[in-house]
Amino acid sequence: MSRTGPTDDGDELLTRLGALTAQARAQAEMQRSRVELAIALQRGMLPRDLPVARRLHLAVRYAPAYQGLNVGGDWYDAFTLGDGRIGLSIGDVQGHNIEAAAFMGQVRAGLRALASVTSEPGEVLARTNELLLSLGSDLFATCTFMRLDPCAGVLESARAGHLPCVWATADGKSGVAEDEGGPPLGILAGMSYPVTRYELTTGGMFVLLTDGVVEGPCLRLEEGLDQVMRLAGIAAVAGMDVDALAAALIKGAERVGHDDDAAVLVVGLDAPEPQP
Template sequence: MPRKRSMPDADELLERLRWLTAQARERAELQRSQVELAIALQRGMLPRDLPTDPRFRLAVQYAPACYGLNVGGDWYDAFALPDGRIGLSIGDVQGHNIEAAAFMGQVRAGLRALASVTSEPGELLGRTNDLLLSLGSDLFATCTFVRLDPSTGLLESARAGHIPFVWATPDGRSGIAEDYGGPPLGIEQGMEYPVARFRLSTGGVFILLTDGVVEGPRLSVDEGLDHVVRLAGGAAVAGLDAESLAAAVIKGAELVGHEDDAAVLVVGHEGPGLRP
């Protein structure tokens, strides 16, 4: 006859429970530390100061994803170029972990470093793409880079798999850019990125954003972009400042069921009369 297994006594059960509890606490602490490190990486790599020019106003808003272990790799950047123009970038790295946050830093640093060699947006994205591939990472990133000339209001833009920007003018016109982009950064060598050109008029606005602002469980990306277009159009007509518009756009991310990073960069024209 089979022998009956003896049941563990109460002390043994308590000891096992203590061990399991300690293991769960240790894993939770490790996961929390990883999230905190990733968030610190994110915040440490974003610019503390934005370039200033009396003719333009730059404003940013950033809401990191901190649901469970989800820590994304969205970024924004704005910096002075050697010729006096301003470089603007915004992007989103694949993944939601510490590797994504670290890769975001590589993309942003690569763009800045290579912009000292060439600030032409299409060439800059092409060189950054090849640089990232040479690093051997399995991750990729979507990105928009814009070169702004404060003296003329000219914006030159190239996109690498990123969602288009939104624009609006004080005479009531607004919309989504219809420029052509190239593939995300870090997928294939030798990619080309078309450059589109735009010109801001006095009182006009130009909004760069990541998909966490406009896409989620409650809204499709098209619906989200339409919402931002309406916000931009109303702000331009009403003369709302860039900071208030950026805050309104990031708050709108709540409508999409915000579960991802959300970044917004607004360029507002405040200078002498420049027409598109």
């Protein structure tokens, strides 16, 4: 009786398993390379420096989704406008892939460019919305754009489907902003975005963030915003600097139970300088 048949079958099975293993490794390496490319793209599009102005303190934190293969399109931005005021934006692109990261760069660049033409927050978002629609992409983005006058302590804000900001004052008050807002960018043409005016008092803080900081399988959005509100209130009363608050908030994002991107931008204001 010949035993060649079963041996040949075993060798063929091992060969097939080896080929499948090599194919799986190649696919995993390709996915890993795409994630690394998207993360590098994200980081390259975020601002390297924050604007400097009297009385103003800014702090940012950003944590990309390193776990798994999801890479989102969260961003923050801060830059000086033509009249000396400060433009602030934060947002989140729909989707978790390299296309979302690239689209994020288009949104951020569009906001900056249009803010150089008109810095009125509602107009900036309305024009950015039309610009994104003209690109013909299937993606959309949520966003908050603010114009800050550090000397007067005035913040003007417009939202496009994004999370509300959180505020806190040095006298112990804190809350979640209740401005009206409008739809996300890149969905419907002809949209308008109401502008809400806030006063940033001495020692007070405003917190802009993305949903990766406050929402996930282990944390409901309302609970996450409440935690941010409490932390901001404690920080303002204790006189903590904005950098410490930003670090605490991004650390808390690790407990939401998912691997989404997370971005935080904290704004603080000193007392006015005494007049001579």
